[in-house]
Amino acid sequence: MSELPGVAVIGPSGRMGQMLVAELARSDRLRLAGALVRPGHDWAGRDLGAALGGAESGLTVTDDPATALEGVAAVIDFTAPETTLEIAEHLDGRGAVHVIGTTGFDSEQLARLDSYGARGVQVRAGNMSLGVNLLVSLTRKVAEALDADWDVEVIEAHHNRKADAPSGTALMLGEAAAAGRGVALDEVADRGRDGMTGPRERGHIGFSAVRGGDIVGEHDVLFAGAGERIVLRHMATDRGIFARGALKAALWGLDREPGTYDMADVLGL
Ligand SMILES: NC(=O)C1=CN([C@@H]2O[C@H](COP(=O)(O)OP(=O)(O)OC[C@H]3O[C@@H](n4cnc5c(N)ncnc54)[C@H](OP(=O)(O)O)[C@@H]3O)[C@@H](O)[C@H]2O)C=CC1
Ligand SMILES: O=C(O)C1=N[C@H](C(=O)O)C[C@H](O)C1
Numbered sequence: 100m101s102e103l104p105g106v107a108v109i110g111p112s113g114r115m116g117q118m119l120v121a122e123l124a125r126s127d128r129l130r131l132a133g134a135l136v137r138p139g140h141d142w143a144g145r146d147l148g149a150a151l152g153g154a155e156s157g158l159t160v161t162d163d164p165a166t167a168l169e170g171v172a173a174v175i176d177f178t179a180p181e182t183t184l185e186i187a188e189h190l191d192g193r194g195a196v197h198v199i200g201t202t203g204f205d206s207e208q209l210a211r212l213d214s215y216g217a218r219g220v221q222v223r224a225g226n227m228s229l230g231v232n233l234l235v236s237l238t239r240k241v242a243e244a245l246d247a248d249w250d251v252e253v254i255e256a257h258h259n260r261k262a263d264a265p266s267g268t269a270l271m272l273g274e275a276a277a278a279g280r281g282v283a284l285d286e287v288a289d290r291g292r293d294g295m296t297g298p299r300e301r302g303h304i305g306f307s308a309v310r311g312g313d314i315v316g317e318h319d320v321l322f323a324g325a326g327e328r329i330v331l332r333h334m335a336t337d338r339g340i341f342a343r344g345a346l347k348a349a350l351w352g353l354d355r356e357p358g359t360y361d362m363a364d365v366l367g368l
Contacts, residue, residue, distance in 0.1 A: 104172035105132025106349055109186055111160065112142055114260075115177035115200060117151065118342035124156075128350055133174075134160045135167035137182075164189045171195050173349035177341075179262070180204045187215040196352030198345050199223040202267030216359030220352045224362040225267020227344030231318065232362045234333045235275045238320045241329060242279025247302040249324045251276045256309035256317040264308035265290060268333075272320050273304050 106123060110116040111134040123131040136142050140162055148156030161167050168174060168189055176183050177200035190197050197215070202225045204212065215221065226232065242251065253276070255269040265273070270284075277284040282302070289305040299305070316335040321328060335341075344362060351365045362368075 103128060103130040104350075104353060105130055105170060106346075107131075107133030107135060107167050107171045107174045109135045109167075109174065109176040109182065110137075110178045111147060112136060112140070112150070113177065115338060115341060118338045119175050119177070119345060120147065120151065122339065122342040122346055126346060129173070129346060131156075131158060132171050133167035133169070134158060135164055136160055136162050138162045168193070168195065172353060173198060175200070175345050175349060177201055177345070180208050184208060184211055187212060187221075190219060191215055192218065194219065196220045196222065196349055196355075198348045198352065200225075200227055200341060200345055202270075203263030213359060217357065219357050220355045221359045222348040222352050222361065222365060223359060224344075224348075225271045226316075226341070227348060227362055228333075228335060228340040229344065229366060230333050230335075230340070231268055231271070232366055232368055234318070234320070234331055235271050235363070236368055237331055238272050239275040239279040241320075241322060241331065242276040244279075245322055245324070247280065249322045249329075250299060250301075250303075250305070252305040252307065252319075252321040252323065254307045254309070254319045254321060256311070256314050258313050258315070259310050261310060264310075265306040266308070266316065266318070268316065268318050269306055269308070272318060273306060276304055276320065 106129050108119045111120050134147050142150040142160045143162035145160050146155045147158045147160050148154050173196040175198045176186050180203050183201040253269045253272050255266045274284050287303045289303050318333050320331040348365045
């Protein structure tokens with residue numbers, strides 16, 4: 100019997116890294132074949148299972164990208180923007196699928212990522228859950244149906260360790276609302292209000308970020324009209340939804356031509 104496609108996880112000690120390791124251990128279609136930590140991390144050289152506090156897994160954690168990525172069919176990366184760019188550089192020309200869940204890229208970093216996507220398969224999404232990707236479609240549809248008399252606000256809440264704001268998901272939802280209205284998000288986004296801001300500008304899309312405790316991820320898209328409001332809401336209570344989406348993306352990506360894809364492509368939405 101042939102071996103299952105091997106997957107490397109970048110940052111296996113992280114919140115998402117641990118979820119990905121657990122989902123890969125359960126998978127009957129993919130196998131965990133590499134685990135990369137940052138240089139000098141105290142897990143480097145240890146058995147992954149033991150480092151996670153469980154039974155020996157037979158896979159040694161490494162801080163050497165060449166060792167972790169050797170021969171894998173896909174790499175799942177939920178880390179930080181500069182780390183993801185370094186991984187994209189290592190993968191360039193190797194033919195492995197790069198599944199990117201990392202958020203918080205600036206426009207220059209996104210352009211650099213796109214250049215790697217032109218030569219390899221990248222699946223990139225600020226949120227890999229089915230529910231959020233459906234919410235993105237719904238947001239676009241509602242925005243198409245309503246005029247700019249309806250104020251759009253995206254409100255997100257996350258745990259107190261989150262590094263970036265607004266969340267990647269909030270930006271996906273803002274992009275969807277802007278697309279529904281036929282405008283560019285950059286031109287209408289209000290990404291933080293403080294002080295004498297004056298009345299709200301018609302047609303703008305506002306963002307608010309709440310940070311606290313262990314909130315996994317909550318997103319509301321509020322359409323506020325005169326005398327009525329519509330709220331579209333997604334609440335994540337288990338990071339497994341993102342990890343399972345990432346595994347689905349890795350499998351889907353194995354048969355693709357080079358390009359940058361998203362979860363709407365993977366899920367056929
Ligand atoms: N798209 C989606 O569906 C989702 C996206 N995310 C995004 O995923 C990212 C990670 O989130 P989360 O897991 O909560 O964050 P964590 O901080 O818990 O995990 C990040 C991991 O990446 C590791 N890392 C950073 N740099 C390197 C490097 N150079 N080499 C190897 N490992 C490295 C960190 O290691 P160390 O601890 O040593 O720094 C850490 O283990 C964020 O951008 C978040 O927004 C999160 C959930 C869902
Ligand atoms: O950092 C997180 O935790 C999450 N990040 C993603 C985002 O920025 O939207 C997805 C999810 O909401 C959890």
